[in-house]
Amino acid sequence: MKKIAQLSFPKFVDLYADKSVGTDFFITEEKQLLELSEYPYRSEGYIIGICTRGTAKVEVNLQIYDARTDAMLLATPFHVLRIYDASPDFLCRFVVFTKAFLTEHNTNSHFIESFSYFNTSSTPVIYLNDKSAEPLLELYDLIRKTLQREDHPYRTEISRNLLTILLYEVAADYEQQHVIIKNKLTRKQELNNLFQDLVFSRYKEHRNVQYYAEALFVSPKHLTETIKEVTGKTAGEWIDDAVVLEAKVLLRNHDFSVAQIAEEINFPDQSSFGKYFKKQTGLSPSEYRVKANG
Known part of the structure; x- marks a missing residue:
């Protein structure tokens, strides 16, 4: 592929x-x-x-x-x-x-x-x-x-x-x-729509697939496979993308410290946020801030 x-x-x-x-x-x-x-x-x-x-x-x-x-x-x-x-x-x-x-x-x-x-x-x-x-x-x-x-x-x-x-x-x-x-949606497309809406309202508080699966009354395996089939990305990847997008927007604003941004997105501390962000983007939050603001 x-x-x-x-x-x-x-x-x-x-x-x-x-x-x-x-x-x-x-x-x-x-x-x-x-x-x-x-x-x-x-x-x-x-x-x-x-x-x-x-x-x-x-x-x-x-x-x-x-x-x-x-x-x-x-x-x-x-x-x-x-x-x-x-x-x-x-x-x-x-x-x-x-x-x-x-x-x-x-x-x-x-x-x-x-x-x-x-x-x-x-x-x-x-x-x-x-x-x-x-x-x-x-x-x-x-x-x-x-x-x-x-x-x-x-x-x-x-x-x-x-x-x-x-x-x-x-x-x-x-x-x-x-x-x-409005299209006639298949059950898989309907599940994807429900999942997408839920992610963008809850991603700050919940970053695990288990939460979304339980909220949608399906198994994590079924949710992940369905979302992957409909969108080409797994449920976990959608959640991570929503979190990272918010972090990037906040990092471009120098009024917020990295610690404040970590708190805003509900990470337990700056260190865990930094590790998560670098895993997703290849850059530390500070490195991204410098690059983004040129």
Whole structure:
């Protein structure tokens, strides 16, 4: 089985960005995605993409969707993506951003989780009509023009606020279509959805599969095998990813010491948090903080 690649944000910027804010936020003009079509990958960023021409197949967490004009892709760092069978004229434009960019100066580090379409169990591809696509594409243009004003002292702040407006516009479209796009789920998919929702509400307090299995009235073995089959990752890996993502966001904020972050994520002490974080990322919390803040 091929190893799923991690598409780093700097690599993503190199491939596609027309204008960016550091390595945390960028927007593209209409682009072909052929560079990303061969293998499945995970992005470090959240993605909002709109297909503007042509067709393709989009595979998200092993489920396949049709991309066509005005189809919108909504992906998180927890999604495994693959785009293939693209028509020669397939084009799309998209914004990509990190959680840290969106939540910098926001006291709620899980602001992005308030948007249901960015839950890992939500439908990642929706189909817009011309009326709903138009204001979204206009926002893309506003963001692009803002990023072009490289000498503007508040370019980053304005871009962040325009991104927030875009998120709410997408939320309105997603909620209107939710009944239409809701899939008939298999029992395994239903269990995965319940598990994903539970993880993102309990991962600070509970990091063992046993807890989630008991809460969902299944055995740990059945839960792990089912989640692996549906998503390509084990239940334990999903839990670890949720914990590490929160730790990374907090480590970028120098107002918090490593000891405070360990307490916030319910580790017994700084040492155990440090060992856990290094096992997952290959870096100590302090090393990651230095690297992330460049």
